[in-house]
Amino acid sequence: MLDICLLGTGGMMPLPYRWLTAMMARCDGSSLLIDCGEGTQVALKEKGWSPKPIDIICFTHYHADHISGLPGLLLTMGNAERTEPLTLVGPKGLERIVTALRSIAPELPFPLRFIELEEARQQMKLGPYVIDAYRVNHNVVCYGYSISILRAGRFDVERAREQNVPMKAWNRLQKGETVEMDGMTYTPDMVLGQPRRGLKVTYCTDTRPVPVITEYAQDADLFICEGMYGEDGKEAKAREYKHMTMYEAASLAKKADPRQMWLTHYSPSLTHPEDFIDKVQKIFPQAKAARDGWTLELTFDEE
Numbered sequence: 001m002l003d004i005c006l007l008g009t010g011g012m013m014p015l016p017y018r019w020l021t022a023m024m025a026r027c028d029g030s031s032l033l034i035d036c037g038e039g040t041q042v043a044l045k046e047k048g049w050s051p052k053p054i055d056i057i058c059f060t061h062y063h064a065d066h067i068s069g070l071p072g073l074l075l076t077m078g079n080a081e082r083t084e085p086l087t088l089v090g091p092k093g094l095e096r097i098v099t100a101l102r103s104i105a106p107e108l109p110f111p112l113r114f115i116e117l118e119e120a121r122q123q124m125k126l127g128p129y130v131i132d133a134y135r136v137n138h139n140v141v142c143y144g145y146s147i148s149i150l151r152a153g154r155f156d157v158e159r160a161r162e163q164n165v166p167m168k169a170w171n172r173l174q175k176g177e178t179v180e181m182d183g184m185t186y187t188p189d190m191v192l193g194q195p196r197r198g199l200k201v202t203y204c205t206d207t208r209p210v211p212v213i214t215e216y217a218q219d220a221d222l223f224i225c226e227g228m229y230g231e232d233g234k235e236a237k238a239r240e241y242k243h244m245t246m247y248e249a250a251s252l253a254k255k256a257d258p259r260q261m262w263l264t265h266y267s268p269s270l271t272h273p274e275d276f277i278d279k280v281q282k283i284f285p286q287a288k289a290a291r292d293g294w295t296l297e298l299t300f301d302e303e
Helices: 040-047 070-079 094-104 157-162 167-174 211-217 235-241 246-256 273-281
Strands: 002-008 022-027 030-034 054-058 086-091 112-117 121-126 129-135 143-151 179-181 184-186 196-204 222-226 261-264 287-289 294-298
Touching (some): 030 129, 129 211, 196 211, 246 261
Antiparallel strands (some): 002 294, 022 030, 129 143, 143 196
16 A cells, blocks of 8 residues: 655745645655655644654755755654654755755754665665656756555465475565575565556656656556646746646646646646646546645555
């Protein structure tokens, strides 16, 4: 199971009814945050979710509306007596920028680990998550992320018995472990069928529409995408500042065909994004104009 909460849907500046960009995922007792704009802590409090289990924070880029909430969040996590390491992921320069921000949060009871992205595409396995980072097209180096929960194939009792795999190794093999027992090595592929469909959430903001987004959003359970502008006449502004209109985002979704799309990262001038959703849904019917605090519980397909 994978829980998703879109904590903030605003771009550029917070509003009384809209916090800045942040999304949280929860799986198997571990939480992952993408971006940490101003108001992220308040949004977590409003939702009733705790910052303490956050093990990973991924940053798309280092504009203030995506990272300005970090120092306060780190202090809160420290005050909650967290001691486990926190992993931070982001474009090159991450450690330098976080170190500067920590001038107001210099003492923490937990270590920080940094993963700086330098390739156009980079995959990592952290906790229960497989994280795919892919470079997009903003006016600074910026990445989108796909967060996946993999699902192994079914346990095949007959295959296990045919290969004389001891029953006391079955449970560990089913969890994906390699087992050495009585001088023999047993691997998961000896007892598991083909991998089954897992769960995937693809997230991107602050970019022009580029093909790599469609590629990573393909077959996603949820595609969260910037829809900065919905009003007519904003196309040139979107191109100039390297953002997307709602309709460009919907066109990406039409090509990728995720199960559903949430629009986010609205311009402060876009006070009622839902007013434009009918036009968006003519391009991609499964699109929704998300609001702060929207949650979704994703579960594996029944078979």
